[in-house]
Amino acid sequence: MKSSVAGVMDIRHITTFEAIVSEGSFVGAAQKLGYSQSTITMQVQALERELATELFERGEKRITLTEGGRLLREHAGRILDDMRAMRQAMCDLTNGETGLVRIAAIEPAAARLTVILARFLREHPKVKVALESGGSCAVSERVEGKAVDIGICSTPPSRLGLTFEPLYVEDQLALLPADHELASKPRIRAKDIACCNRIILTEPGCNYRETTERGFMQSGLLIAAAMEISNPAVVKRAVQTGIGIAILPEHVASPPPEGTVLRSLEGVKIGLPVGLVRRPDSGPPSRLLRTLIDDIRELLLA
CATH class of the missing domain: 1.10.10.10 (Winged helix-like DNA-binding domain superfamily/Winged helix DNA-binding domain)
Structure with a gap:
């Protein structure tokens, strides 16, 4: 043959x-x-x-x-x-009984997810879950780069072209040296912040900064950065050393470093929307992912 x-x-x-x-x-x-x-x-x-x-x-x-x-x-x-x-x-x-689900989330959302993930894994014992945490920019980039299936973070940069479903609003707080003249106040007026000449902001284009500047502008106030730092952890360190004051999301600022205090702001709306981030080309979620997304919505909207 x-x-x-x-x-x-x-x-x-x-x-x-x-x-x-x-x-x-x-x-x-x-x-x-x-x-x-x-x-x-x-x-x-x-x-x-x-x-x-x-x-x-x-x-x-x-x-x-x-x-x-x-x-x-x-x-x-x-x-x-x-x-x-x-x-x-x-x-x-x-049938949603097996597979790998990859999630990236900011804190404290990542820690809160462990509650529903424990239940989810009990109900789907063949499923594997990969959970990583990071800053909002890093989470958005992980989603855009297809390294994870979904992200939980603040509004992603528009340049990434991601879809965003807001679920809750996180407070932004003022972080001050404990010996700062405004540290004795339980709440700080936005106009007092605007008058400070030593304000530390994150880099231009960061959603923390954009939200803060937009909120102050809508209140008829302008804030000028005396120092720009791209890494929020370094921003906290700069406040700790007495360089100035900063405005950061609560999940970033907490816990405040030794020698600093956190104070809420009044007279300005600078809440940071936090929600689900996905790629627009990812198509409808699988049954498995859809179940988990529904659980996440229920948790974060509560």
Whole structure:
């Protein structure tokens, strides 16, 4: 038999071959599979053409395997077992019983998620979850880069082209050195902040800063940065060393470093929307992800 160009092997032909071996005849295989005997014969012939070798020696009363048939028998069982395992895995995935869900979230949202993730994993024991935490910009970039499926953070930069579903508003607070003249006040007026000549802001384009500047502007006030620092952790350190005061989201500012205090603001609306971030090209969420998103909404909207 001449060798032919390799093609796609039909798994039904492997199933038929396995049935012939287990039943000991073409007739037995036809009865087991519910095929006509001619269909069994055609499938064997197609498989022999595909493999470029004869698989059976046909005697008057019984059939025996050729060397090629014996070699195929060694692999056929594993092939069919792998196919059954794959079908079961795909079925589990479709039904939301298995898979990997990747999430990135800001604090304290990441810590709050552990409550629903514990329940989610009990209900879906075959599912794996990867949870990472970081700042809003980092979370947004992880979503945009397809490193995670969903993010929970403040409004992402428009340049990333992500979809944003706000779920709650987080307060932004003033972080001051404990010996600052405004530190003795339980609440600080926005106009007093605007009058300070040592205000530390994050870098231009950061949503913390944009929200703060927009809120002050809407209140008829302007704030000018005496110092710009891209890393919020370094902003906190700068306040701690007495360089000036800063306005940061509560999840970033808390807990305040030693020697500093947190104060709420009045006379300005600078709350930071926090919500779900996804890629617009990610399509409808899988059943598994949809279930988790619903749980997250319920948790964060409460």
